[in-house]
Amino acid sequence: MQLSDLKQVYFIGIGGIGMSAVARYFHRRGVLVSGYDKTPTELTRTLEKEGMEIHYTARPEEIPPPSSELLIVYTPAVPKHFPELVHVTAGDYSVMKRSEVLGLISRHMRCIGIAGTHGKTTTTTITTYLMMTAGLDPSAFLGGIARDFDGNYVHGESDWVVVEADEYDRSFLRLTPEIAVILSTDPDHLDIYGDHAQMIETGFRAYARQIKPGGQLIVRYDIAEHFTDLEEVMVSTFGIGTGDFCAHNIRVEDGAFHFDLREPDGHLIQNLRTSLPGRHNVENAVAACAVTRLAGGDESHLREGLANFHGIARRFETVLRNGDVVIIDDYAHHPTELRAAISAARELYPNRTIRGVFQPHLYSRTQDFAPGFAKALDLLDEAIIIPIYPAREEPIPGVTSQLVYGLMKNEKRRLLTDTQMLELTAELKDGVLLLLGAGNIDALVPRIVAQHRRKSLHYGH
Incomplete structure (x- = not known):
């Protein structure tokens, strides 16, 4: 299929963060874009304002008739028995997954693919911003809403x-990158891969083999052992304290992280500054700097870009500073991500009480990682767990938020409904509140913030 021949694209699940980025790509090129999503959200409303037609009830009759100028794009998050998907797969339509379309879009471009079980969105967005600062003017498909670009x-x-x-x-096996980054290979999506070994072999190692001959792989130093047998690919490592691209002398000054970057030839770039919180984000910044340098950016571009980068919605996003209360919204949905968010809060607010609300995402992930979730949440001074967000999944017997709660040792933990959580968090008078999860907890965030703003007005602060 030639994407240049398309006059219309219909998306099943248009409101997903990855789907909406592809929808914007086509819309930007003058293609007629429409689609379905489950519920209206801030993102779908923005797409509608941009000129895309979206409906929220499954209506196969809304889908245009088959044509050589029409493409149907769907996300694997949509169940196979969904009526609109059944209609198009049974009909004479051109139907593709989002990942296939992304592969076609990027195939004839100089593709930079950033992979890993954690840090993808942040690193992809920092890389894009640094490359823009360097005048390299890339296009980008992001997994979050970047404040600097006001979109994904x-x-x-x-x-x-x-x-x-x-x-x-x-999905990433559809890409053929010139430069690839692998940030982490922690176990996840075991419903797809079966076990961790298969995830590394049929996932990340297979992805690395997709790199174009003469291309570059940038991989975190402690997982580089999995990628030593690549042919016709230059492999560089990155990390903190070790790696070809390496952060040294990390410190917090004036509420921001500063570090020195040592490059493979020994050159030292001193006193880079980023307002992103946590050492994990220093690592993400190092990976982004490595890509930008390999793509042709210079030292001044790294310094300027990192200092001016504002971050991504729901990636340790401070949504309220109100007197003695700080509220931070974070997408963390894996034990490693929870630990990173909690550690970042401790480092930035060392003398504050750190509380957290966690919404587990997916029954399968909760079943696979319940002990890890419990151990991470025990790092909080006080923890609240609310019901699992199922997304695409059917319930698994015996798998509820109680599974995580029961494994925790933290004496100040509570298992609450969404409503009970809203009532409790409204009463907070001090400390840091982390709102953690990849489900629809983000829809509760404005209500929590509004409660505190109303209270502040009531007391005249």
Whole structure:
């Protein structure tokens, strides 16, 4: 299929963060874009304001008739028995997964694919911003809403494209990057891969073999052992204290992280500054700097870009500072991500009480990682767990939030409904509150913030 021949694209699940970026790509090119999503959200409302037609009840009759100028794009998050998906797969339609479309878009471009079980969105967005600062003018498909771009799709004029390379459903195997990054290979999506070994072999190692001959792989130093047998690919490592691209002398000054970056030839770039919280984000910044340098950016671009980068919605996003209360919204949905968010809060607010609300995401993930979730949440001074967000899954017998709660040792933990959680968090008078999860907890965040703003007005603060 030639994407240039398309006049219309219909998306089943248009409101997903990855789907909406592809929808914006086509819309930007004058293609008629429409689609379905389950519920209206801030993102779908923005797409509608941009000129895309969206409906929220499954209506196969809304789908245009088959045509050589029409493409149907769907996300694997949509169940196979969903009426609109059944209609198009049974009909004479051109139907593709989002990952296939992304592969077609990027195939004839200089693709930078950023993969890993954690840090993809942040690193993809920092890389895009640094490359823009360097005048490399990439396009980008992001997995979050970047404050600096006010969206999740960036339209550039060069042949560079930066793509968040998603391991779910082996989506990233559709990409053929010139530069690839692998940030982490912690176990996840075991419903797809079966076990961790298969995830590394049929996921990340297979992805690395997709790199174009003469291309570059940038991989975190402690997982580089999995990628030593690549042919015709230059492998560089990155990390804190070790790696070819390496952060040294990390310190917090004036509420921001500062570090020195040592490059493979020994050159030292001193006193880089980032306002992103946590040492994990220093690592993400190092990986982004490595890509930008390999793509042609210079030292001044790293310094300027990192200092000016504002971050991504729901990635340790401070949504309220109100007197003695700080509320931070974070997408963390894996034990490693929970530990990173809690550690970042401790480092930035060392003398505050750190509380957290966690909404587990998916029954399968909760079943696989319940002990890890419990251990991570025990790092909080006080923990609240609310019901699992099921997303695409049917319930699994015996798997509820109680599974995590029962494994925790923290005496100040509570298992609450969403409503009970809202009532309790409204009463907080001090400390840091982390709102953690990848489900619809983000829809509760404005209500929690509004409660505190109303209280502040009531007391005249």
